[in-house]
């Protein structure tokens with residue numbers, strides 16, 4: 001079996017006729033944390049939109065479990081997307097609903113056979129999994145920024161995704177909450193065996209969680225490094241090493 005859960009082949013990512021990144025080639029293995037990095041505006045979020053099926057490739061293919069995502073019709077694409085969990089920057093929770101109700105929402109849409117009580121029970125389990133046991137009845141406004149991210153994550157986990165996508169999850173978090181979120185990411189990888197795709201600028205996070213790193217270059221508009229963090233630190237292109245080694249003394253303390 002193909003070890004890659006998600007594979008990208010000769011992908012050009014962009015909008016209309018505007019190519020943001022081209023000739024991207026990489027594979028995301030089951031159970032790994034795959035970090036996408038690069039300077040501001042290089043196209044990290046754009047790539048993510050292509051990976052989660054929000055944006056069709058300008059060229060090339062995105063394969064999920066060996067299946068060409070965009071060669072499918074809309075129904076099949078939607079059914080593949082059920083295996084994707086996405087954590088949006090602000091958690092993307094409905095403010096007028098409790099956390100349990102927020103998490104039960106995708107369950108009601110995709111598992112209508114579940115009773116109300118079963119949905120509530122599953123929501124409670126997901127909240128416990130992200131370190132928010134007993135918070136079922138709280139509203140999003142009652143949460144701190146870090147708790148809101150965890151609640152958003154619980155919702156992203158509602159349908160037991162095989163792959164989780166995070167776009168700048170530490171934005172707006174203090175260093176301790178950021179570290180706690182990284183630890184949770186590693187726990188999810190290890191306990192659920194989920195693959196995790198993380199877009200981040202945060203060096204301490206990259207050092208804590210990355211298995212494989214992809215570096216998108218702003219100038220050439222394509223990938224210039226792909227591999228384990230250690231390999232990029234030891235033998236990556238100079239600009240990638242500079243990126244990874246900025247603030248190194250602080251990192252060693254992290």
Ligand SMILES: Nc1ncnc2c1ncn2[C@@H]1O[C@H](COP(=O)(O)OP(=O)(O)OP(=O)(O)O)[C@@H](O)[C@H]1O
Pocket residue numbers: 015018020038039040041042043044045046047
């Ligand atoms: N909907 C859109 N239509 C056209 N161009 C867009 C659209 N969204 C983003 N872009 C452009 O795509 C380029 C890459 O943006 P993107 O947000 O993907 O970069 P990024 O690496 O995630 O940036 P940052 O690190 O600052 O968040 C930018 O030039 C941006 O203006």
